Every structure is written in C-alpha cells, then in structure tokens.
Amino acid sequence: MSSSSSNTSDLGTLIVEGEPGVEIRVLDGDFTLRARGTVELKADLPPELYMINWKGADGLRQEVVRLRSGQVRTVRSEHTPRPEPSSANATLLSVTEATGHPIGGDSRRADIVVVVDYGTKNPAAPEFRLFSRDEAENQFRSDGRAVKDYRVNQLDGTTACVFHVHPETYRLQYKSLQGETLDQIVPAFTGRRTIVVVRTGVGEVLVKSGEELGTTFYDGIDPTATRTFTVSKEQAADEYAETVRLTSVLLASLATRRTCLGETLLASIEADSADPMLKIYAAATIVYRLETRLSPSLDATFPTDESEQRLFVKTWLKRASKLIAPIQGKGVPADVPVLAWRIRELLGQRSHVMPKIATPPMLECAWRWAMMQSVSSPNNFPKSFSFRSAERGAIGSSPWLVWRAAAAKGGDVADKKTARGTLQDTLLNLAQGAAALVKETGSTLVRPDALHSLSVESRNVVAAALRLLSTSSSTSVIDVAKQLAAATQLPSGTLLALAQQALAEMSGNRADQEVAASGPVVTDKRKAAPALARPILNPDDPQKGRFGGKAEVGGFRLYVRFEETRRDWIDLTLIVASKEPMDDEIAEFFLHDTFKPNRYVEPFNKKRAELTEVRAWGGFTCGVWIPSRNIELELDLAALPRAPRLIREL
CATH class of the missing domain: 2.60.40 (Immunoglobulin-like)
Incomplete structure (x- = not known):
C-alpha cells in the first residue's frame, strides 16, 4: 500500500506528539519505517494509512490513522499511561507529619525513605535494614552512628520507612521473592532525601524434601521493580510526579539496553536543578549505547562513516561527562567515578586511573565497568565483605547490582591463596596450556571430555578465556583481560587466582591446588546424614x-x-x-x-x-x-x- 513516489502537492503532514522519553515510530501499510523521533515528530508523507507506535517504559501503544492529501493531522498519545506516584506521595506527606519535623530539615543531613508499594493482597510487611559503612573496617554495620533515626509510618495500605542519616552510601537489606536476603547500594546526598520505591510480591520456590519436590511461597521484594530517585528538601511531595516518571523511563531503558533519550528529555536532565540520580542514569545509558556502537539518542542514528562515528562518539561522551561532573561531595555512589573512568577509557585517555572506591556501585553496568578497571588497578578495590558478596552473589536484577547478603560467608581458592603474577600473563599461559582442548580442525569448540576433569570454576574460566582469545586476534591481551573481567563480572584478583588454579589442574599438578586440610569427604559407603x-x-x-x-x-x-x-x-x-x-x-x-x-x-x-x-x-x-x-x-x-x-x- 505504500506509495513509491508522490508530488509535493499530494503529500500530507503528520504531526505526532508524545511524552519525553517515549519513542515515536510511524510505519506505512507495508510496515516500513517512515519516520522516527520523540516528543513531537513532524513528517510530510503520501496519503495512506499509517500505524503510529509510542514505546516507553510502561509498554507499547499503537494507533492507526489515515492521512489525506494536503491534510495536516495531529495525533497525541492521550492514553499513554504514566506511573502514578499518588500512594507514595500520600505516604511521604504523612511521614513528614509523623516524624515531627520536615524530612531533610537539616541542610547538612540527608534522609532515606523506603516506600513500599504492595503488589499483593494481605501482604506481609517487609522489614528493612540499613547499614552504614565503618571507615576503619571498610564494611557496613547496622548500628553505625550515621543512622540517626528509623521510623515506620503506615497509611492507606502503604508503608514508609524513614532513616535520618549523614550523607554517605548505604547498604539496604531486605527479603526477596525467593526467600533470600538481598543487599543493594542506596546513596544519601547532602540536603536531599533519597526515595526508594519497592514493590512486594509472592515468589514460588521448589524445595527438595528427600526424593520429592515441594513448593514453598515467600513474600518479598522484587528488586527489578525498584525505583530510586532523590528530591531537594524544599520540594513538596506533590511535585514528585515528573521525577518518578523520568526515573521509571530511564531505569526501564537501562534494564533493556535500549534508549529513551531525546533532546527534550536530555535538556530537562541537564538542568542544574535536576535530580543527580537522573544524571547518573542518563550518563550510563549514553556510555553503554556507545560502547555497543548504538546511538544513545532517539533523535539521531549512529553514523556509518568512520570519521563521523569518531566525532559522534566524542560529542556524546563529553555530554555524558558533563552530566556527572557536578555530582560531588559526600554520599556520591561509586557509579560516578566508575562512569568517569569508562568515559575517559572510551575517549582513548588510558592513562587515567580510577580512584579507589569504598563500596560497590548501584548499577549492574557500573559494576561491569569497575571489574574491567580492576585489571589495570587491582588495588583500587577493597577485599571487604560487601565487595566479596557482590562478586560472588550478584543475582542479575538489571539495571541494579543486587547480591545475596550471605554469598560470602566462607572462603574459596581466591581467598586462601595469594595469586602472584599478572592476569594478562596468566591468560597467555592458560591459552597455551589449553591448546590441547581445542579441536585440531581450528574450531573454537572445547572437547567436553577434556573439560570434564576440571573443577566447575576452572571450566568456566578456561571456556571464557579460550572464547575471547580465539576471537580477539587483533586485540591486546590487557583488553582481552578486561573483557574477561566484564564477562565474568569478577575482579582481576579473583580471576587471576581462578586462572592459576585452572593451569594447575590442566597440568595435573595437584600439589599446587588448595585442598581440604581435613580428612576425606563422606563417601556413599558411610551412612548418610x-x-x-x-x-x-x-x-x-x-x-x-x-x-x-x-x-x-x-x-x-x-x-x-x-x-x-x-x-x-x-x-x-x-x-x-x-x-x-x-x-x-x-x-x-x-x-x-x-x-x-x-x-x-x-x-x-x-x-x-x-x-x-x-x-x-x-x-x-x-x-x-x-x-x-x-x-x-x-x-x-x-x-x-x-x-x-x-x-x-x-
């Protein structure tokens, strides 16, 4: 049904309006994309039927319209739903009254407010613990002096937990839908209130009892639905609506690796008064889109010409850098220095060293970038409980870095043995030692029977290293090491220890491997517990x-x-x-x-x-x-x- 050619006088003008962060697409009768944009799209098109798609954080909306010759037709997305913060607003207003003074009243202090959005009927009220970081021991403590007050207020089926705190980064702990205790980072900026909106649900988990499988149900928090933003202490609760909407849009983009950024949306985020969390989310979106050679903007496509690509990437990276540059002072999450390092890395400024970070970041993509940096600066990452837990227990709750609180109770090979040498040299030795595992035909497939004798940890490292080394002939070893750290989401120290363990296993030198100091593990001949x-x-x-x-x-x-x-x-x-x-x-x-x-x-x-x-x-x-x-x-x-x-x- 599409017209291949038309006189200018035969065209009509289609104007499509949408909200910031919502992508607009116009397709003709053959489902060919005819126009794309955001906020307001204007296109001169031949007369026929068109399908209009509005795609945002809350889903896809579609409408079919007919455009006639010479007609100017305006179409608005009147039914595009907005995330409604009404219950959260009501709760926050009631909390302000319940605490006896305005939230964030002291400009030198900060607040963290956890608002519970109950996703089920008759839910069990979740419990939250907030841990501050003990500088001396570089880990979090529930009874730290930074947490000054904790109050719970309930209104109309919602719950708000209010913590009056000193500006710092904190670890928020709660139960998940699988019954496990989870941790994630929440920042508290000077003079601002951080609002964390969480959603409850019921999870179904299979449990083995003897030879039979049963089902257990847990009330808990769905971390993928969490929304975190901040507001100034002067901002009234009824003014939060747009911040909540933009937070939802940006987090949905980060989780799906898409983009919602257009010039109108970016202009509002770049304003001095904008929430610093929105700036972090937008900068992260720009960086991960560019590193995969995709445009971060709905209003522009990634260039095909190499010289234009370089200019395009440089322009957008500088824009991302300007977004995070003003975010300074106490309470700034590790995502900011990690983003700054990754931006400089992509700009070719490899001499820049990321400063030491004391806590894991908030975002999963920032954790991946931090692991890449650990190859060049392994001493910039502490061996603290939170880092160990995030390293071993991340659960894949994009866009957030969320980990099992109990993921690092015991040690493993990386803890018991001090690895020496560099990850780069060890990877080369690993590739040489693993040559026999690759088929002589040149295929990069690894023989299962050869891998079977290795421990699970060694198999994973060998397979990942072989895959990267075989497909990265033109890439330096240090870049391969960074890619491996990003792919496994493990710091270089842990990767080095695991790679050296794999080398020892492949060479059959069991004396170099850490073994249990005690007697043998129970065998089938002994009566089972x-x-x-x-x-x-x-x-x-x-x-x-x-x-x-x-x-x-x-x-x-x-x-x-x-x-x-x-x-x-x-x-x-x-x-x-x-x-x-x-x-x-x-x-x-x-x-x-x-x-x-x-x-x-x-x-x-x-x-x-x-x-x-x-x-x-x-x-x-x-x-x-x-x-x-x-x-x-x-x-x-x-x-x-x-x-x-x-x-x-x-």
Missing part, C-alpha cells in the same frame, strides 16, 4: 533447622573457638566433645554452602573431633553428624552472645 534429606528452611543459612537445632545431645557437645586474626574475617575452630573416648570414629561437619568444600570428615582423638582453620566472613549454622551414634548437632554461630561482632552481624 538424615539432614540431607530434609528441606532447606532458610535460604540464607542452609543448615539451620536441619540438624535438630541443639548443640548438645546424648553426651556430645558442639562448640566453637574464635580467633580474630584480622578485622575483616574470623578464623574459627569447630569442636565436638564427647563424654567418653571415641577413637576410630568420625564426625562430619556441614558448613555454609559458600565454603568450598562445605562438608568435612574429622576423626575423633580420644574425646574430641576438631575442624580447624575455618575462615569465615560472617555467621552461619554448622551441622554435625556422628554416624556411629546416630547423633545430630547444630550450632548457630551468629546467635552466640560471645561471638565476635563480624560473626553476629554479617
């Missing part, structure tokens, strides 16, 4: 409630000895004591699932069986099985009053 047939009741602490819940049973007692060797971890010894000699008998210890391995067998020496050199980064429940006596013991280390603070709180 009954606890293994019981369902996991606590996803954060898998052994809790599975070994009977008692530390003293039938003349046996399970206890622990702590040794605080450093500020950021605890060495402990787990001991089973018997009232009578138990020579030639054994005790099986079951640790948190983040220990590698997490199951040990120790012989009794007279009246004691000990599991030594257990390095922990937080509390967990230990279970013990004594098969010769059918005895089960259970000890929750975090519940012990005399346990070190790191064990009780992490």
